[in-house]
Amino acid sequence: MSDVLGLLRAELGERVDTDPGSLDEARADKSGHRSPERGIAVVHAASVADVQATMRIAHRTGTPVVVRGAGTGLAGGANTGRGEIALSLRSMDRIVEVRADDLLAVVEPGILNAALNERLAAHGLWWAPDPASRDISTVGGNIATGAGGLLCAKYGVVRDAVLGLDVVLADGRLISVGHRSVKGVTGYDLTALMIGSEGTLGVVVGATLKLRRLVPGTTRTLTATFPDVRAAAVASAAVTASGAQPAIMELMDAESLAASHALLGLPSPLTGAAQLTVQTDGIAAADEQAAIAAVLTAAGGAVRLATDDAEAAQLWQVRRSMHPAMERLGTTLIEDVSVPRSALPAMFDEIARIETEFGVTIPTVCHAGDGNLHPNFVFEGAVVPGHIWDAADALFRAALALGGTLTGEHGIGVLKSRWLADELGADQDALQRGIKAVFDPTGILNPGKVFASQP
Amino acid sequence: MSDVLGLLRAELGERVDTDPGSLDEARADKSGHRSPERGIAVVHAASVADVQATMRIAHRTGTPVVVRGAGTGLAGGANTGRGEIALSLRSMDRIVEVRADDLLAVVEPGILNAALNERLAAHGLWWAPDPASRDISTVGGNIATGAGGLLCAKYGVVRDAVLGLDVVLADGRLISVGHRSVKGVTGYDLTALMIGSEGTLGVVVGATLKLRRLVPGTTRTLTATFPDVRAAAVASAAVTASGAQPAIMELMDAESLAASHALLGLPSPLTGAAQLTVQTDGIAAADEQAAIAAVLTAAGGAVRLATDDAEAAQLWQVRRSMHPAMERLGTTLIEDVSVPRSALPAMFDEIARIETEFGVTIPTVCHAGDGNLHPNFVFEGAVVPGHIWDAADALFRAALALGGTLTGEHGIGVLKSRWLADELGADQDALQRGIKAVFDPTGILNPGKVFASQP
Numbered sequence: 001m002s003d004v005l006g007l008l009r010a011e012l013g014e015r016v017d018t019d020p021g022s023l024d025e026a027r028a029d030k031s032g033h034r035s036p037e038r039g040i041a042v043v044h045a046a047s048v049a050d051v052q053a054t055m056r057i058a059h060r061t062g063t064p065v066v067v068r069g070a071g072t073g074l075a076g077g078a079n080t081g082r083g084e085i086a087l088s089l090r091s092m093d094r095i096v097e098v099r100a101d102d103l104l105a106v107v108e109p110g111i112l113n114a115a116l117n118e119r120l121a122a123h124g125l126w127w128a129p130d131p132a133s134r135d136i137s138t139v140g141g142n143i144a145t146g147a148g149g150l151l152c153a154k155y156g157v158v159r160d161a162v163l164g165l166d167v168v169l170a171d172g173r174l175i176s177v178g179h180r181s182v183k184g185v186t187g188y189d190l191t192a193l194m195i196g197s198e199g200t201l202g203v204v205v206g207a208t209l210k211l212r213r214l215v216p217g218t219t220r221t222l223t224a225t226f227p228d229v230r231a232a233a234v235a236s237a238a239v240t241a242s243g244a245q246p247a248i249m250e251l252m253d254a255e256s257l258a259a260s261h262a263l264l265g266l267p268s269p270l271t272g273a274a275q276l277t278v279q280t281d282g283i284a285a286a287d288e289q290a291a292i293a294a295v296l297t298a299a300g301g302a303v304r305l306a307t308d309d310a311e312a313a314q315l316w317q318v319r320r321s322m323h324p325a326m327e328r329l330g331t332t333l334i335e336d337v338s339v340p341r342s343a344l345p346a347m348f349d350e351i352a353r354i355e356t357e358f359g360v361t362i363p364t365v366c367h368a369g370d371g372n373l374h375p376n377f378v379f380e381g382a383v384v385p386g387h388i389w390d391a392a393d394a395l396f397r398a399a400l401a402l403g404g405t406l407t408g409e410h411g412i413g414v415l416k417s418r419w420l421a422d423e424l425g426a427d428q429d430a431l432q433r434g435i436k437a438v439f440d441p442t443g444i445l446n447p448g449k450v451f452a453s454q455p
Numbered sequence: 456m457s458d459v460l461g462l463l464r465a466e467l468g469e470r471v472d473t474d475p476g477s478l479d480e481a482r483a484d485k486s487g488h489r490s491p492e493r494g495i496a497v498v499h500a501a502s503v504a505d506v507q508a509t510m511r512i513a514h515r516t517g518t519p520v521v522v523r524g525a526g527t528g529l530a531g532g533a534n535t536g537r538g539e540i541a542l543s544l545r546s547m548d549r550i551v552e553v554r555a556d557d558l559l560a561v562v563e564p565g566i567l568n569a570a571l572n573e574r575l576a577a578h579g580l581w582w583a584p585d586p587a588s589r590d591i592s593t594v595g596g597n598i599a600t601g602a603g604g605l606l607c608a609k610y611g612v613v614r615d616a617v618l619g620l621d622v623v624l625a626d627g628r629l630i631s632v633g634h635r636s637v638k639g640v641t642g643y644d645l646t647a648l649m650i651g652s653e654g655t656l657g658v659v660v661g662a663t664l665k666l667r668r669l670v671p672g673t674t675r676t677l678t679a680t681f682p683d684v685r686a687a688a689v690a691s692a693a694v695t696a697s698g699a700q701p702a703i704m705e706l707m708d709a710e711s712l713a714a715s716h717a718l719l720g721l722p723s724p725l726t727g728a729a730q731l732t733v734q735t736d737g738i739a740a741a742d743e744q745a746a747i748a749a750v751l752t753a754a755g756g757a758v759r760l761a762t763d764d765a766e767a768a769q770l771w772q773v774r775r776s777m778h779p780a781m782e783r784l785g786t787t788l789i790e791d792v793s794v795p796r797s798a799l800p801a802m803f804d805e806i807a808r809i810e811t812e813f814g815v816t817i818p819t820v821c822h823a824g825d826g827n828l829h830p831n832f833v834f835e836g837a838v839v840p841g842h843i844w845d846a847a848d849a850l851f852r853a854a855l856a857l858g859g860t861l862t863g864e865h866g867i868g869v870l871k872s873r874w875l876a877d878e879l880g881a882d883q884d885a886l887q888r889g890i891k892a893v894f895d896p897t898g899i900l901n902p903g904k905v906f907a908s909q910p
Contacts (some may be wrong), residue, residue: 006856010544022732061732066619099797100505101692101695101696101797102698102795102797103695103794104795109854130853131794145640146640146644148638148640152637152638153637156615157638159644159647160611160615163684169751169882173882175880175882175883175886176880176883177880177883179793179858179859179860180795180797181606181793181794181825181826181858181859181860181863182608182793182796182825182826182827182863183603183612183793183822183825183826183827183860183863183864183865184859184860184862184863185600185601185603185609185651185860185862185863185864185866186860186861186862186867186875186878187867187875187878187879187883187884187887187905188648188652188656188887189614189647189648189651189891190599190643190652191884192614192647192648193643193644193647193648195644196643196644197643202642205677209466213698221743240556240558241556242557243579243668246759253514266854275654278742281737281739284738294668338634338636338637338638338639340554340557340559340635340636341556341557341637342554342556342557367638368635370636370638371636371638372636372637372638399807402632403634403635403636404635404636404639405634405636405639405640405641406641407639407640407641408636408637408638408639408640409483409638409640410640411640412640412641412642412811420641423641423642424641424642425630425631426634427624427628427630428630428631428642428645431630431645431893431894432642432643432645434893435643435890437887437893438889438890438893439886439889447838
């Protein structure tokens with residue numbers, strides 16, 4: 001270990017940080033999970049050459065490397081522990097190129113999603129992936145997790161918005177995958193393979209992003225309140241089935257709605273009431289809003305149309321207050337299951353069953369436009385209690401049985417690795433481990449993440 | 456070989472076809488390339504079990520297998536030769552499920568793209584990938600090549616339109632990759648890895664497709680004629696840069712325009728004249744058309760707006776007649792380079808340079824909306840002459856130098872395998888071969904395709 005540190009310092013000087021505070025920060029992300037012990041060092045890479053130097057040393061010494069962006073992950077995927085180097089790309093935050101004519105940008109991985117979009121707006125452009133963490137999460141982290149967000153059903157996820165990547169391999173070599181053209185099918189799609197690989201295949205040091213032009217027109221917002229969450233879920237599925245296209249459609253169940261109201265000092269909602277908040281955009285925003293309002297009213301919802309941007313902002317504030325409201329209640333484990341949209345009512349039935357069976361409440365928000373639910377388990381202290389994991393286990397199995405997946409956008413990290421093979425099956429699990437071995441034959445890239453242990 | 460045949464016949468009976476005509480058909484695709492010799496047999500699989508039985512026998516006996524759909528490929532990727540089994544999935548053409556509420560369909564691979572879309576239209580739905588071969592090419596073939604088409608810039612390519620796949624592995628095991636939900640990031644994205652893998656990683660026996668609702672409104676069509684192809688290319692780039700969104704924007708150079716006019720018995724275009732044909736769709740089709748017409752007029756084009764569907768069909772007929780027109784001139788080698796859209800004028804300059812340098816004419820059509828060019832080399836006889844390959848080599852290098860790729864949508868097959876490593880570089884080439892070995896350790900899946908020989 002001292003040898004590794006010496007080698008790092010000799011090549012990277014002050015970029016090698018062994019401050020206890022920095023090491024502790026690198027142990028955690030926003031999931032609440034922490035590595036039990038500190039890592040060796042945090043390397044603050046400022047260039048591709050820094051990343052290559054770090055990986056060469058790690059390769060030579062057999063030292064594990066955990067790549068980090070802003071540390072906003074929710075699955076413990078970037079948490080750094082004993083004997084590991086935290087390789088931070090947060091300082092590599094330049095926009096290298098913006099091409100409005102080709103609708104692409106080349107960026108370094110450490111730029112924050114929102115900061116990028118602020119800069120792109122000046123060109124009349126945007127990068128569509130919009131995880132809820134967009135103000136504080138990096139583009140590289142978004143790519144590493146295959147992030148989604150609120151606008152996905154209409155505008156796609158990260159996988160749909162990356163043309164190519166520059167990747168430093170486990171031994172320090174640099175490759176470029178993908179292309180700058182709209183189309184390209186030369187060889188296997190390693191760009192897609194890297195997206196969502198959570199630091200286990202290589203280090204993304206540059207990205208060629210596929211951009212969109214800013215959507216013309218103004219947005220419209222409405223809420224629809226229902227007597228219970230099942231009715232709200234049925235109504236959201238009806239909106240999807242109707243052919244109307246919300247830009248955003250969020251669902252809050254009774255517990256999350258009540259908690260947000262309490263945090264904001266708003267009057268308590270009716271007991272059991274659940275709510276949809278819907279945004280439409282583009283030149284047909286008003287027509288789409290009217291169509292969606294009609295579907296929701298027919299489904300038994302009490303619909304309120306925001307009359308101006310200020311009122312719309314108030315309505316969205318309730319949804320945005322969900323996480324702060326949960327944090328007031330205790331430690332939260334945020335889950336991330338996703339199901340086909342027609343299965344949303346059934347999934348909420350399953351959540352109700354699990355609440356009863358395990359004696360827990362599971363406040364849940366849901367990107368109802370795409371079928372991605374975030375059930376929250378709230379508990380005391382820093383360690384997830386056994387009965388909460390049992391309830392989460394039941395939740396994952398229910399989502400899989402409904403044709404869904406155990407993670408829609410947060411990734412596997414350490415927190416879901418024990419369920420990975422349940423979803424993939426043994427044969428696919430073995431293929432995925434085989435791919436990992438092709439890229440990382442000595443196992444130094446984020447070991448223990450995604451693939452927890454040998455099967 | 457007789458042993459393999461015996462094993463196949465014992466398990467698959469009449470599905471095993473050794474008719475010389477069938478074996479000859481399996482030697483070729485639409486590229487003009489033919490395998491020098493016949494294969495062992497064509498297996499007409501009717502079920503997943505048939506595919507698994509074939510692969511188990513192939514695995515046990517070390518027999519190479521070439522998966523085929525309708526044989527409309529343009530890179531020789533499904534051509535079957537000496538000692539190989541052609542595994543035809545053309546008879547597996549059922550639609551298993553259509554879910555309008557979840558915007559997905561589950562299909563077998565042998566269904567034709569257009570036949571699927573005819574059936575989906577009854578549900579108000581469509582699958583967006585629209586290769587020019589859509590009437591005669593299978594969905595499985597579209598997936599195997601990662602097909603694009605004309606509508607890609609607005610509606611995406613195959614990669615954007617597949618949620619999950621059922622895949623029979625080299626030894627006959629069946630796995631399912633991907634999911635039915637909109638979002639899902641569990642493990643590596645093997646769905647994307649399979650798309651465009653040209654039968655080298657596994658046999659796609661089922662696909663969960665991401666659908667769109669039919670676009671409302673009627674389409675609008677215009678043509679714009681320019682004095683030369685460079686002016687047309689500059690104009691198409693100006694349309695992209697303007698922010699207007701054509702559904703289709705096709706460019707024909709002087710040679711292809713003249714040949715199509717001759718075939719259709721239309722008056723000859725002015726010498727050197729090139730043409731753009733543009734379709735807009737959706738509720739803003741008329742506005743988009745007007746905006747695009749203004750850009751093209753400003754760029755020096757003579758614009759003609761179709762006043763009704765019949766006139767629009769006439770205008771499109773000229774573009775559609777390109778391939779039949781080429782076939783009258785001789786044997787054609789259709790290339791498939793793709794470049795960033797802003798580089799289209801430069802790419803046409805390169806084509807002109809190559810025409811002069813190699814003493815050939817290269818009639819070219821181009822999906823100008825996405826930057827994908829199809830330069831045609833026309834020659835006598837069945838074998839591509841050496842100087843044509845030299846010119847094609849120069850063409851590929853020019854596309855790569857402009858930030859492009861050597862294949863936008865046709866794939867590598869046998870015809871472009873010698874250039875694969877030029878685009879990928881040695882390090883990425885080795886990683887891709889490593890992935891191939893994980894899926895196909897004994898090398899029986901489409902050997903000699905994509906990766907021509909050991910590096």
